[in-house]
Amino acid sequence: MSQEDSVSFNRVTIVGPGLLGASIGLALKEKGITKEIWVYLRDPQKKEACERSNWCEFATLDLKEAVTGSDLVILCTPVTSILEQISKIANWASPECLITDVGSVKKNICEKANEYFSACRSHFIGSHPMAGSEKAGMKYASAEILHGKNCIVTPSKEANHQQVIRLSRLWEGLGMKVTKLDAVEHDILMSWISHLPHLVASCLTKSVATTDMKKIFLSGNGLRDTTRIASGNPELWSQILLENRNNLQGGINVMIENLQMLKEILGKADKPELVSFLQSAKEVRDQLNEHR
Numbered sequence: 001m002s003q004e005d006s007v008s009f010n011r012v013t014i015v016g017p018g019l020l021g022a023s024i025g026l027a028l029k030e031k032g033i034t035k036e037i038w039v040y041l042r043d044p045q046k047k048e049a050c051e052r053s054n055w056c057e058f059a060t061l062d063l064k065e066a067v068t069g070s071d072l073v074i075l076c077t078p079v080t081s082i083l084e085q086i087s088k089i090a091n092w093a094s095p096e097c098l099i100t101d102v103g104s105v106k107k108n109i110c111e112k113a114n115e116y117f118s119a120c121r122s123h124f125i126g127s128h129p130m131a132g133s134e135k136a137g138m139k140y141a142s143a144e145i146l147h148g149k150n151c152i153v154t155p156s157k158e159a160n161h162q163q164v165i166r167l168s169r170l171w172e173g174l175g176m177k178v179t180k181l182d183a184v185e186h187d188i189l190m191s192w193i194s195h196l197p198h199l200v201a202s203c204l205t206k207s208v209a210t211t212d213m214k215k216i217f218l219s220g221n222g223l224r225d226t227t228r229i230a231s232g233n234p235e236l237w238s239q240i241l242l243e244n245r246n247n248l249q250g251g252i253n254v255m256i257e258n259l260q261m262l263k264e265i266l267g268k269a270d271k272p273e274l275v276s277f278l279q280s281a282k283e284v285r286d287q288l289n290e291h292r
Contacts, residue, residue: 021076022141040066
């Protein structure tokens with residue numbers, strides 16, 4: 001990013017310093033994008049941990065106190081909490097403040113934000129940084145988890161163009177690759193490339209667990225790599241999957257069809273058809289490797 005394209009903020013508030021929120025805080029501090037970082041959280045013990053960190057200037061258990069006076073607010077809580085916080089923050093955010101979120105389901109969040117921020121001088125634009133880990137919590141935070149990853153920005157048709165540019169430059173400044181999508185299009189895409197894989201990993205893990213658990217531990221990297229994301233936070237993921245459940249139905253149906261097809265191929269011992277199935281999957285997976 002050139003000097004002309006750089007972006008900076010006087011104060012950034014991070015609402016919910018979990019793995020992603022704290023990683024964003026670390027990256028903001030490392031890149032010098034903000035003069036100070038404030039944090040809102042609900043756990044007094046985590047508040048003390050934030051105050052001891054080298055990236056947070058102020059931590060509070062009061063949401064209004066946290067967002068008042070900031071010129072960028074990043075909502076890093078679970079999807080249902082973001083939906084609850086939007087109406088409150090619309091009343092408290094300073095004029096020209098930019099508000100975004102990191103939720104992995106966007107339609108309902110963006111619709112509610114448009115409803116509450118339409119009469120405000122502050123601006124809400126949705127974001128989805130495609131970064132994270134199956135691990136959870138601030139102690140696993142790292143600025144590196146953002147570097148080179150995709151970030152999808154979901155501005156409404158009414159969004160302020162300059163604020164969209166400002167938000168895009170923020171994520172680019174943190175080392176991310178930015179793409180703009182409509183919120184509805186975003187949710188459909190996520191049902192295929194993020195939410196369905198999580199369901200499949202969980203389903204595979206549950207299926208394998210029906211065999212002798214002691215022998216499962218003899219597995220190599222294949223099982224561990226394929227099921228890694230099943231270790232994600234069940235409460236968080238249940239919210240995401242339920243929020244996007246309508247879009248997920250199509251992906252689940254296709255998955256069932258493919259499994260049924262494989263069952264029939266194996267039943268017929270049809271090697272050419274099996275090779276063709278595996279080859280087509282390999283070609284898609286190889287393309288993913290090329291686009292890292």
